[in-house]
Structures are given as C-alpha cells and as structure tokens.
Amino acid sequence: MPDYRRRATREAMSVRLDVNGMMADTVGHAGVTREEVDGLGARTSEIARALKARRGAGELPFLDLPYQKDALARTKTVANALREESETLVVLGIGGSALGTRTLIEALETTRRVVVADNVDPMSFGTLLDGLELARTTFNVISKSGETAETMAQFLIVRDLLLRQLGAVDYAKRVVITTDADQGALRQVVHDEGFRDLAVPADVGGRFSVLTAVGLLPAAFAGVRVDDLLAGAAWMDTRCQEPDPWRNPAHLLATLLYLADARHRRNVVVLMPYSDRLHCYAAWFGQLWAESLGKAETLDGKPAHVGQTPLSAVGATDQHSLLQLFTGGPADKVIIMLRVEDHGREVPVPAAYADLDSIGYLGGVGLGRLLNLEQRATELALVKQQRPVLTINVPQVNAFTLGQLICLFEVAVVFAAGLYRVNPLDQPGVEDSKRLTYGQMGRKGFDAERAQVEAWLARKRNDYTL
C-alpha cells in the first residue's frame, strides 16, 4: 500500500489542474486573461486573508475535519462493530446527508453493501425494504437538524418495521443515529431510546459534511480506506495554503470560474468526469456549487441573484448526448473535465474485421486508453470552437485522490463565495417549500402556509391546463 506520509508519494498521486483551455491565449475572447486574474489580486488576497482569519476563529470547521483524530477513532469503532453485526448498511438521509456517501461508495472499492435511501418515493423505498434481511441490516439515520421531513418519515417506517419484526428489545440494535451533538429532535430520540449515535460537529453544514461521521461511518463500514481519504484532503488543504493564486489550485479554480461567469456570461458549469465511478462525485459537486453560491442576497443584504448552474455529465457517454450543445449551442458554459490516468484495470480490444475500415482500427487499443483518447479529443474539439475547458488530471480513482477532489472544491466554493460576496454556508431559499409542506400536512403553526397553497390551487385557470 502506498505510504502517503512520504512527500514523493503524495506528489505522484496529486490531482493537478490544467487551465490552458480556460485562457484567452487558447480560446480567444471566450477565455480569461492573465490580466483579469491579476486584476482581482487585491480582492483575492483580501479573501484569502479573511478566510484564514475565520478558520483560525473556528468559523470554518469543515476545513479542519481531516485532522479530527478522536472523532475518526470513534467512527471507526462503531463501523467495526457494525461490520461484525451486519451485511448491509442502509443510510436514511437526503441532500448533504446522502450525496457525499454515495460519492464515496460509488467511486471506491467496497467489501460490504451500503444503500443510500435519499427519497420518499413509495415504490423505490417500499421495494428496498421488501428485499432486506432485517436481522443483518443496520439503518443509519442521518439528519443534522434532526427534523428533515423525508428522513424522519423513513425513520418512522423503519422503526415500526423493526419493532414488529424483531421485538422491543432487539430493534434498537439495528439503528445508528448521526445528528447534531447537542440539539434537535433526533438527539432527543437518541436520549429516550438509547440508540447508538454519532455526532455531526457544530457549524458543519450538510454539503460540507462528507468527512464527518455522516460520510465516514458508511464508508468505513463499506471497507473504504478512510485514513487515505483524510490524508488526501489534508494534502490538498496544504496545497491550498499557497498565497500566490497561480500556485493555489482551489483559489485559481474559483477565480477562473467566477470570472467566466461574472465577466464572460458563462452561467453554466459542466462537470464531466471520464470515469463511471466519478458520476456521483459530479452530483456532489452540483449540490456544493449550487447551494453555496446560488444566493438571492449579498452578505450585506443587497440583491444578488447569482450562482452558476452545475450540470453533470459523464464521458465518453455524454459525447453522444450533450456534446452537440456544448460545441454548437450558446457561449454560456465552462466545461470541467476530469481525466483519470490509470483506471485500475485495462480491457484490451481484440483485433478483428481487419477488412472493415470503420471497425478494424480499434484492435489493439484498450478501453481505458480509448476513453482517455476521447477525453483529449473532446477537450481539443471544444477549444477549437472557443469553448473554455478546464481539465483536472486524476492519477487514479482512490481514497487519497477523492479526498483531494473533495477538499479542492470545498475550498474553491468558499473562495468563490468571497468573490460573489455571498454567504456560502446558508440556504435560506429552501425554507419556504418546507413551510408550505408543513402547512399541507397540518403541522401546528403553519395555517397561513396551508391557506397559501389552497389559494394557489384555486387561482389556477382551467384554460391553462390541457
């Protein structure tokens, strides 16, 4: 196993940014100039300084997660116990309580089954429950607030099922709760029922929580090398201390994406890994970018309505679906490609049909090599059409590189929020939808919202329904 304490090993396994395709030297007016980046120098230095100070004051605790040895030890202890007891871990969680875990499980090698149930679709959830052997399953209920409606509904269903099937003594052994250390309804439930529990540290929001017990318990249960994951995040964190933005991957990434959006009208950012295993990583990035930057107001309360729209794609598949729009459509996108140098396996393509020109040339290549040649071809095809492309080179998909990728965008999004002058840590725009749901459910105190929904339904015109 590689020893990531050695600097040479870390360097060789480093995730690298290639920003050539973003720059005006390459894509003309569509690109960013060196002068534009340097012209933001005063702002970027100020943001870097402010973030350092806030981190020192404990206001950005998610940045310190790679170094929390006690929390990690506790998570590992619980995970090891669960591995003795269960073959399957079912995560009940949604949004930030689900996407990070799904990213880890899909990307990395696993030795136990983890299923993430992140919706309240009765067909898919019912079918999932039907197929479980309850006596060999643990349910990990994850909600920072302890009152997420979808997760709580799932929990009530599972709790009742366990009570009925396993009885009042054994049912509690099949549940582990991950929630805020001190407050919320789930914390109360832990207290009353004696479930095992893990804590989400204060001030670490859902979309920044993958390196807490939220993501680490399921990952450790699955057999993921969580130490490597944290070592990778720590390594990227180290690289992102660099004051010169041209040498700081997260700060340069954030600055280029911000300039592309704010100065060059690129309101869509595509994340396109050339690896099936990073599909869910693109969805994780989508939440991080959308929820952190998509804001109605600036920090000082002025109207903002900013935020790039993240679009996830997979190469080479989506060359046959979205590429036409990327090359021919409006000049409104930046494309970030993730290129994996070593896919961990090669599948050779045997030679055959040498007389058929359009098949014969494939013999002798490997699928991984074909995939990477397509990535390079598409990168150039985009650049030739003046479409900005940023390529992230990933030596392998493993826990160490995934840790880097997670930290890279977490730091980048907070830095980008500085440029947009918005708060990356809140999500006020989702509250109204929750209240309107409570109103319809008859939850106490939400009568006004119930009335609003009724008025909306009454106002709908029949001639607008067909």
Add this chain to the structure above:
Amino acid sequence: MPDYRRRATREAMSVRLDVNGMMADTVGHAGVTREEVDGLGARTSEIARALKARRGAGELPFLDLPYQKDALARTKTVANALREESETLVVLGIGGSALGTRTLIEALETTRRVVVADNVDPMSFGTLLDGLELARTTFNVISKSGETAETMAQFLIVRDLLLRQLGAVDYAKRVVITTDADQGALRQVVHDEGFRDLAVPADVGGRFSVLTAVGLLPAAFAGVRVDDLLAGAAWMDTRCQEPDPWRNPAHLLATLLYLADARHRRNVVVLMPYSDRLHCYAAWFGQLWAESLGKAETLDGKPAHVGQTPLSAVGATDQHSLLQLFTGGPADKVIIMLRVEDHGREVPVPAAYADLDSIGYLGGVGLGRLLNLEQRATELALVKQQRPVLTINVPQVNAFTLGQLICLFEVAVVFAAGLYRVNPLDQPGVEDSKRLTYGQMGRKGFDAERAQVEAWLARKRNDYTL
C-alpha cells in the same frame, strides 16, 4: 388490464400540462404573456403546416413509429425467443442507443434483467463481464451507423470472449445486432457472421429511436407492455394534431419554452420528476433537447448558437441540493415538474413521538402523499419567487403514460426547432471529436487530426498546470 382502445380510458390516463406557473398572470415579468404566444401565431401555424407536409412526405418517420405493426411483430418474435434462451440481455450501445432503453427499463415493471452498457470505462465494463453467465446472456449490439467507436470496441471484446468460452458454433447465438437496414459495417458483419438482426428504419436518428427495435427489443425482453407504450405514443400523437396551440400540448410546450429562452433569457430548462422511476426519462429528455436544438447554424446557414441547456433533477431529493439555486440564483431557468398522481404503491408513516413537534406531525401520512405535497409546495415556493414552472401531471407511471411522455417531447422538440429555425435531426458538432479520436488511434485518413492533437499538447504552458 385497462383497455386503451376505449376513449374514456385514454382520457383518464392522459398526461396533462398545467402551464399556470409559466404565465405572466402568475410570475409577472418572468412569465410569458398570452399575447406573446398569440403574437407568434403566424409562425406557429406555418410550422405546424410545414411539419404536417414533411410528415406526409415521409421526412419525419419517427412520428409514424407507433403504427408500424410489422416491425413490432418481428421485434416481439425475437424478444420472445430470447426470453426462452436467456435470463439477461446486455445492451451494447451509447447515446440514443442507450438512453431510451434505460428510460423504459427503469420506469416500468420488468420480469427479466436488462443491463445497458453505455460507456467504455474499463473498470465498469470489465466488472460487468466478470459477473455474467454467458450461456444465459444475450448481447444486443446497437448502432445505427454500425461504426460507433465505443460500441464497436465493446462488441469486439464480447465477440472474442464468446468465441473463447462458447466456441465457434454457439457464440453467434448469443448476439443480436440492431443497425441500419441496408448499410454500415455492422450490417456487413451480420451478413458475414449470420447473427440475428433487427433494423433501425432509415432516417430515424438515435435520439428519436426508442420506439424502434432499438428500445422495443430490450423492453419486450424485459416484459414491458410494448403495445401499451405505442398506444400511449399514438394517443399523444392524436392530441398533437390540434391546430389551436392552446389545445395542443406539444406545440404549447415548445412555444412556451422557446419564448422563455428567446424573450426572457431562460437558457436553462430543468426537468424535475417527483418519482425515482422517471430519473432516466429526464436524461433521455436531456439528450433530445440538447442535441436537437443546440445548433451553431440556422437552417439557411446563418450563425445561430442557440439551444436551452437541459438540467435533470429529482424531487424531493434535489430540493435538498439544487432548490436553493432555483429560488435564489439568477433568473435564468424554467422548471418543468413531473407530478405522478398514483405511485402504484403507498407506504404509510406510522405515528410515533407525538410529543416531538418536528416529527410527530408526520404520523398518518403516506410517503407518496408526502412526495406529492412537497411537489405542490415547491411549485408554489418557486412561483412566489417569480420562477416560471410548468407542471406535467402523470396519472401513473406505466407504459401508456410513458409512451405519451416520449411522444410529447419528440413532437415538441421538432416544433421548437421550427421556432429557432434550426435542424432538429442532425448533430454536426460531435464529428470533430470523433475525428480527433480516430487520429490518435492511427485510423487511416486521419493524420491531420493526429497532428492537431500533438500540436495542442505541445502548446500547453507549464505555468498553467498546477
């Protein structure tokens, strides 16, 4: 089983558009006015007339797929034979040869396993092959052109594997080819090796091919009621003959989305089904919308660079991921929600923790009902923030409604192309990437492209890599 020959049954199972949330009456300046729609009346009538004429001349053959009884019979015969021989059907196909099938398989009840292999990732493809029992598996190789690099590479690997494991006599029985009726390398292969085959009709492009053997063979193998699927498409086709755009679902849909983009700067269209089973339908829609409308040139060769960017989301899950951006971010989106009235199953939420305000209110609801209340709440929350929303009501997810949904957007995209004045049937913007791949592979006749890639790599600056 419902009898869709009865008009009352069709009406009751009709997919319905609710455009209230799109209109200026509801969302103010962000919305479309009745006058804007009516002001396009001359254009829309002309487009409707032109499409009718083109269809009559056989230029839009995908519209007639619901009525091809001979082709359907042949597909069913092959599917029934395969059901006797195999437990698993592996589709080797990409883009339009994969997304439609995945849509059908994920949305509908199945009795046999269909796996769609739509990438050349060596890890996922290798792992898939490792787990197959070859003697009980059929491979359905799908490529209209017969020369799709990814699919041909997969085919060469599978062919070699079958030859080695099953021998020169039996291997051919495990392959069914779906390709152009008359031309291409795969047609030649069928001719030389005697594989079973099905034909993709002339002039039906990949993204419009789900109702040909491309999608119907795997669906019929899986046990999907393909007659209902075609009956649903035919029913929507009938509804889309209506000359008045206010009564024609596809024409109104296309007109509203076009106006939102061209007049109200909504360059992103979100498709958000509130049903896990329609997740892949959103990806199918993504290809259809992106590849058909994302065009560099108009029909008469003038620069266009048009096309809305499709973003797929799933409710309620993505309320916890993307909704913040939708409500608070820039005014650059239209959101289409798919609401499923009856999810085919209900999972009741048992009452518990009555003393905990934030959990207790959930007791007594069902998951499906919760999901639908959330859809309504989010629809209203968006409208309150002046975000245009179009809701599509789907009575149930079944083959008849899915057939309607497929036809609805196929007709809509061709109509929208009329408004944008672009060709919905081509995809010239993907060719360069293919040529640049051929160049790197050393395929004959692509030396210039190889040199372009080498020049691009040589031009990259070291100080732009970090």
